[in-house]
Amino acid sequence: MGLPLHLSIKLGRYLLQQKIRGRKKFPMLVELEPLFACNLKCAGCGKIQHEAHLLKKRMPVEQAVAAVEECGAPMVSIAGGEPLMHPQIDRIVEELLARRKFIVLCTNAVLLPKHLHKFRPHRDFAWMVHIDGLADRHDEAVSKKGVFDQAVAAIKQAKQAGFQVYTNSTFFNTDSPQTVVDVLDYLNDELGVDRMEISPGYAYEKAPDQDRFLGVEQTRELFAEAFAGGRRDRWRLNHSPLFLDFLEGRRDFACTPWGIPSYSLLGWQRPCYLLADGYAETYQELLDTTDWDQFGRGKDPRCDNCMAHCGYEPSAVLATLGSLKESLRAVGVPTPGA
Template sequence: MLLNNLKKDLYHKSKLYSGLLKVRYLKKEQTPLVANLFITGRCNSSCRYCYVEIDKNPKREFSCSEWIHLIDDLYAKGCRMYALVGGESFLHPHIDELIKHIASKNVFLNLTTNGYLLHQHLEVAKLATEVSISLDGDEKSHDLNRGKATFAKAMKGIELAASAGIKVRLCTVVTKHNYEQLDFLLDYAENKNFFITFSPLINAADPRKQDASTMMLSDEEIRLFFQKLKDAKRYSSRIINSDANLDYMINYPLKYGEIIWKGTPKADYYSSPCPYGRFNYLFASTGEVYPCCIMWTSDCYTPKNIFVEGLDRAIDHASNGLGCQCCSFANAVDWDKITSLSWLAYGIKMTLLQNFNLFGRKDTNRRDL
């Protein structure tokens, strides 16, 4: 199983890295190399901070055949990584067929889920390059963030995926409820050989979740958390957030959540062009195309819809004239850095670590963080 996972991982990442290097060095802009497909607006959870517009009965979503057509069109345009998100991906009535179709292209496939329905789709989930499952801390902290009894369901899905040989990535949203859960999460990730991504709650964009604002960390707390995370990287190899990512957030010059616009005094804080709207796009289940999730939740951006404008015009619109230089969505930093040759070696190292745990814990007696 390990050798099969390594072979699949290296092959999928080689195609992704090849595309990334072409974007950087051959200047192939507006290539949808990475497609984040919000496969459905339906969800079986009620996370208090979610920014996705959950609709139990959406008026118009992509049909299975339309999703397949879009997946094929994006592949023809250079897409080499598909990320299936939601809502809850496994609530799409044809999710197994869509996963199989993407997997048949031998590209990187990330499947994001809360894990509740994984037992019904375990065999097809094995086709994904990796499966990202939400975990916000111990039972008390996780349930405060995501609802009563959700911890047990998430853990059941995580353990099931791991026992089936699926490469698992944990995804944690940091709030006032789980701010002190770093040790618990890192210990669990180290024991299970999982990797983990941390994303502090910065915007509570959904007006239906009025109490979400009470969960948000202050700017000082966010800054301190990123510093703790950077310190933790000296003791744990489990953290996916890079040092560059963490430094960017620690020193962010505006209030977290505020956008730095081109031509403003802070526009030189990060001079590299944002990857979102260049090779990384978000496709909503209702047809809208966004450059990123920040613009999804922003009143300053009006997307084009594939159903109305067509795919080319919708992507072109998401690629031009945004006016933003950078923001506190730190993933952009890692996507920019990963297109450099120096990060290729880092990527190979991380791939070996993820598949074989070659480097293990940096310090099994690390101090409390």
């Protein structure tokens, strides 16, 4: 399905500006982490393994906004940790909306009912609720019973209040094509979320459980079978067609690690959201002092099994823009042989 039309126009205009200016590296979306603390202890996430003093810190509103403005990305994903634990998260969202950024606020949704009244529906704002399977599978992934039911109730409440709600589902080697189909059918058809993101899990170095992550061939087989029978075309997936082709092994790309930079309490993370090879104080320093060519499958062993959208969706977007046929396909215009 791809991006909403107004967001596609916003991103297309931005990418054209970068081309006119001759910029070779630029952000399409920035991952903003204003805190590392979380109210859950998911087995596949290493964020809460930071030192205790870092888990207590919260990024000032002015710092968060300045980082987004510095890099210039048109879209912002506010993550963490759990962003709703930040006492000024609504202020951060308000300030970024005032600067005409498109924002998704990533949350496990446990705290969403308590804080929903602090936000207002806006066409450039969406909740991004993590749903990693149906009830038992999701609760196992987040290491706590009952969270799936809480998340579903919060999604319904947010939708009833007029908000856009997206979901983000991470899949592991404990998944099968049928579990992928089951959760996406439920989110798409029964719960009626606006859009869905999907990604194979990445083996965070500090994740407590290191045995659940997919390899490249496992990922391709999983999604090729899950997408079979035209299913992917009826799901409201928030991805470019070429990225979905990539997941199921029909296309391959090099990673674009600079396409979705990450800014946290520690600074600009090198080289991407998933690897932490040090931090830069400014976005320009990140660009100028990172050896981007050393990352990606076949270059760095840590990248060998990565097929995450933070590195490969930007590659797919750039490939889409380089092809009239793929550009038309991305906005839903039928093309011969597509």
